[in-house]
Amino acid sequence: MLPIIIAIVGGVLALGLVAFGIIASRNQPSVVQERLGRYTDATVKVAAPVPTVAKPRQSPLGERLNEALRNRSFFGKVQSTLNSADLKINVGEYSVLLLMGCLGGVVIGVLLSVISDCTSRGGAILSCLINRGPADIAYALAGGGIGLYAPMFYVNHRKSQRIKAFDGQLGDTLNLLVNALRSGYSVLQAMEAVARELPPPMSVEFRRVVQEIQLGLPMETALDHLLDRISSEDLDLVITAINIQREVGGNLAEILDVISHTIRERIRIKGEIAVLTSQGIATGWAITLMPVALMGILSLVNRPYIGEFFIAKNQPCGWGLLIISLIMILLGGAIIRKIVSIEV
Secondary structure: OHHHHHHHHHHHHHHHHHHHHHHHHHHOOOHHHHHHHHHHHHHOOOOOOOOOOOOOOOOHHHHHHHHHHOOOOOHHHHHHHHHHOOOOOOHHHHHHHHHHHHHHHHHHHHHHHHHHHHHHOOOOHHHHHHOOOOHHHHHHHHHHHHHHHHHHHHHHHHHHHHHHHHHHHHHHHHHHHHHHHHOOOOHHHHHHHHHHHOOOOHHHHHHHHHHHHHOOOOHHHHHHHHHHHOOOHHHHHHHHHHHHHHHHOOOHHHHHHHHHHHHHHHHHHHHHHHHHHHHHHHHHHHHHHHHHHHHHHHHHHOHHHHHHHHOHHHHHHHHHHHHHHHHHHHHHHHHHHHHHOOOO
């Protein structure tokens, strides 16, 4: 019993220390910044200080893993997803978080299995710690899967919310661009006005575009980078119009005015569709998650009832039924999402 408890507590503490080390190392200023700060604080008192945001220090573990993964095929796609979500971490640190989430989920799953087994046996702690069964594997796999998927879900959710907010601001952005161009501004000056006047995420993304152009990149390349970060059909239409106007000429203000009207109508129609399909989406989530939640509750309340799936003589049939049920649940959820997903 004692080695098992020590191993579980040690694993949890190790995961906590790794997470604390990554977060603490990113919040600490670098040695060069500390040394320069002594002289600037002591000597430069005349000029008003310019508020700047110090770049967070990279964690050694995440940076080494990032260098090792740089040549992999999935590196660019994962980094693009992190940039779209506006997360200031690299692929190496993201991989460490995924590993920590998976290990933490496995530990939590095993702990839940032990607690449920001890509860069903009436508090026989020693016997339930020694006599472990195949159900622990199911709990460990479920916990590891949830811990691995949780960071992915957060990143994808933040990315989708940011793109949705960007699309919602695109109509006002086009109006500002049209008014700036009709006032005599150039395209770059109009983009600077957008970066200065509008709230995030629009201002943040257009400020990056302006900075890339000022550093020497062509405007087409900077706009392509913007489209890589924000995968939006409306933005693709705007960038295509700007690139065509730069090549063949024409009145860009009128073109963007027409595009602005089209985008506003699409946003209105999307809102109406979202209202009409909200009940179907909620039903799909309820039908998908209800069997999983019901099995989890029964495993905690009545462990022997669920344990019939994992008894030695019932294992082939039990595991087969669980796998078939999981596949059918996933297929049903995917079909419902396909039905309520309407392209505009």
